[in-house]
Amino acid sequence: MATQRLATWAQALTYPDLPHEVSHAAVRSFYNWVGCAIGGSQHEATTIARNSLSPFFGAPTSSLLGHHGIQIDAQHAALINGIASHVHDYDDTHLDTIIHPTGPVASALLAVAEWKKGVSGEDFIVALVAGIEAECKVGLTVWPEHYDVGWHITSSAGSIGAAVAVSKILRLSTVQTSHAIGLAATQVIGLREMFGSHTKSFHPGRAAQCGLLAAVLAENGYTSSEKALEANRGWANVVGATKADAAQNLDRWLSVNGPDGLASTGSQVGRWEILRNSFKPFPCGIVIHPIIDACIQLRREIGEDNANPQSIKSVTAKVHPLVLELTGKKTPKDGLEGKFSVYHSGACGLLFGKATPAEYADGVVRDPKVIALRDLITAEIHPTLMPEQATVTVALKDGRTFTKDITNAVGSLEVPLSDEMLETKFIGQCMPVLAGQVHRASEACWAIETSDDIADIVQFLRL
Numbered sequence: 483m484a485t486q487r488l489a490t491w492a493q494a495l496t497y498p499d500l501p502h503e504v505s506h507a508a509v510r511s512f513y514n515w516v517g518c519a520i521g522g523s524q525h526e527a528t529t530i531a532r533n534s535l536s537p538f539f540g541a542p543t544s545s546l547l548g549h550h551g552i553q554i555d556a557q558h559a560a561l562i563n564g565i566a567s568h569v570h571d572y573d574d575t576h577l578d579t580i581i582h583p584t585g586p587v588a589s590a591l592l593a594v595a596e597w598k599k600g601v602s603g604e605d606f607i608v609a610l611v612a613g614i615e616a617e618c619k620v621g622l623t624v625w626p627e628h629y630d631v632g633w634h635i636t637s638s639a640g641s642i643g644a645a646v647a648v649s650k651i652l653r654l655s656t657v658q659t660s661h662a663i664g665l666a667a668t669q670v671i672g673l674r675e676m677f678g679s680h681t682k683s684f685h686p687g688r689a690a691q692c693g694l695l696a697a698v699l700a701e702n703g704y705t706s707s708e709k710a711l712e713a714n715r716g717w718a719n720v721v722g723a724t725k726a727d728a729a730q731n732l733d734r735w736l737s738v739n740g741p742d743g744l745a746s747t748g749s750q751v752g753r754w755e756i757l758r759n760s761f762k763p764f765p766c767g768i769v770i771h772p773i774i775d776a777c778i779q780l781r782r783e784i785g786e787d788n789a790n791p792q793s794i795k796s797v798t799a800k801v802h803p804l805v806l807e808l809t810g811k812k813t814p815k816d817g818l819e820g821k822f823s824v825y826h827s828g829a830c831g832l833l834f835g836k837a838t839p840a841e842y843a844d845g846v847v848r849d850p851k852v853i854a855l856r857d858l859i860t861a862e863i864h865p866t867l868m869p870e871q872a873t874v875t876v877a878l879k880d881g882r883t884f885t886k887d888i889t890n891a892v893g894s895l896e897v898p899l900s901d902e903m904l905e906t907k908f909i910g911q912c913m914p915v916l917a918g919q920v921h922r923a924s925e926a927c928w929a930i931e932t933s934d935d936i937a938d939i940v941q942f943l944r945l
Contacts, residue, residue: 484712484732488619489659491736491744492612492646497604500611505931507756508607511574511614513927514761514904515584516547516943518573520923521839521911522566523548527680531565531687543597548915550945556593560644560694564589564687568636569680570839571821572765572911576614577870577895578758579621579635580768582686586640587613587647589690594648594697595936601651603933609650611756613693616663617643618755619735619744620711624722634672637685638721641666642711644693645700652701657708664706665696667717678811678819711736761904763893764837766821767809772872772888773799773824773861777831780876780886789832791854793878799828800864800873810861820847828874829855838910870894916945 497505522528523546532546540555547563554562564585567573573582591609595601621628621639629635645666649659669692672685700706711717712729722728737743738752745752764774776799781789788794799805801824811823820826820842829852830841846852864873875885890896899907905924912920923942926933933939 483709484729484736485660485663485708485710486656487738488616488646488711488736488744489649489656489663491738492616492650493654493656493659495608495612495650497608500608501754504611504754504756505607507759508611508614509928509930510761510901510904511584511756511759512588512607512610512930513908514574515567515588516923516927517908517911518570518585519563519567519589520548520915520943521572522569522683523915525566525569527569527683528562528566530680531562531684535562544593545596545940545944547943548945552944556597557691557694559593559596560590560690561687563592564690565683568686569683570765570842571767572762572839575760575762575768576618576621576755576758577760577768578755579618579625579639580629581618581621581639582636583614583617583640583643583755583759584610585686586637586644586689586693587617589687590644590694591647591651592936592940593690594651594694596940598651599935599937601936603931603936605651606936607931609647612650613643613647614756614759615744615754616646620718620732622735623718623732624728628721629674632674633721634674634676634682634685637672637689638670640686640689641669641671641692641696642717644690645696648694648697649700652697654697654701658700660708660710661704661706662697662700664708664710665699665704666693667710668706669696670717670721677808678814678822680818682818758895760893760895761899761907763899763903763907764827765839765842766827766837769802769805769869770809770824770827771893772870772891773801773805773828773874774831774837775891776872776874776886776888777828778835780874780884781832781835783884783886784876784878784882786835788878789835791851791858793880794832794855794858795877795879797828797832797855797859797877798875799824799859799861800867801861802867802869802871803863803865804869805872806861806863814847816844817842817847823856824861825856825859826852828859832876919945
């Protein structure tokens with residue numbers, strides 16, 4: 483049974499089972515998530531959620547990252563930190579499913595680790611790996627039909643990952659973990675229609691909250707189906723859309739020691755999904771990254787003085803069909819919609835030579851100069867291109883033409899962000915919030931594996 487197989491694998495996983503590259507990938511994932519959560523802690527979506535729900539906060543056990551000493555109950559901390567970590571669309575991406583895996587898992591995990599106290603860095607990392615592997619494997623089971631029909635896979639699979647991770651921290655038995663998986667699976671959440679609104683960031687926050695709730699209920703004897711993932715009316719078959727072989731596919735991805743399945747303890751056989759995780763250099767939909775990368779490089783080639791609507795005649799981007807499906811907003815009205823506009827993102831790459839959260843502020847999206855260049859950009863579907871590829875051509879009014887082909891954009895597995903680049907990203911997001919404390923926060927997150935108590939790290943992640 484797939485549900486029991488996943489629960490057994492997670493329950494048995496230990497820190498020594500993790501190859502060094504896996505544990506380091508987990509540290510990088512946590513580090514990136516913290517930066518995103520602190521960077522998004524002051525966003526209006528986070529603020530509205532915090533203020534709206536404050537009458538319902540329970541006993542103060544868990545911190546809101548980036549806030550001045552604020553502790554609330556673990557469930558609401560998981561929700562609000564999860565919202566903050568995703569609101570800028572700057573978080574990590576498992577490229578085979580486009581799940582943003584760390585948000586739902588780490589948001590739940592950190593809240594519980596503070597609540598329970600005494601959770602070591604090693605225990606935290608192994609639970610983080612277990613949760614990320616779980617959500618990505620179940621995501622692969624239903625990809626791409628599940629996403630194509632309209633589910634936001636980060637949250638629909640993320641609640642399962644969060645439940646597995648919290649079950650690990652709480653040291654639940656295999657049976658209890660199976661029940662937690664079922665309780666999470668039945669709380670499926672997330673519609674792609676919400677992209678471009680506050681609700682998109684609500685999805686991973688709610689998934690974290692749902693997974694935490696599932697594990698706590700299971701710890702105290704609450705039951706669910708122990709075949710929640712694979713049953714005829716279970717998660718994979720119900721949310722798998724048109725995939726007729728969902729149950730068989732689930733067996734493949736959750737087999738232990740198989741070529742694509744869960745990596746067996748102490749073995750390199752199987753596949754670690756966390757090693758296929760990537761980190762965004764730009765805070766927007768990942769399918770736009772090749773276009774931004776190309777535009778930044780073209781800006782250097784044509785010269786900064788020519789990278790403006792006065793000098794440019796036209797910009798043509800040849801793209802994969804997903805680019806227009808996901809990010810085809812020609813006239814975004816605010817920063818959140820700008821993150822789903824290949825036109826705005828390309829204009830930022832050309833005008834500013836960068837795309838950071840600042841370039842997706844409402845004022846930038848409405849800037850007449852940005853709009854003028856955005857209107858010169860045309861995106862055309864090219865059937866032979868892969869999602870990670872793009873070709874951008876800039877025609878200048880003086881008759882010159884410049885073209886840039888992107889095979890693998892910066893931030894991809896082929897051109898990954900280094901630890902140094904991740905640190906620059908972390909500091910850039912956190913400096914406006916933490917000020918002089920930012921370097922100590924960075925050091926503490928990098929050193930998570932050596933911590934005796936994760937709660938000791940959190941003091942550096944809030945004001």
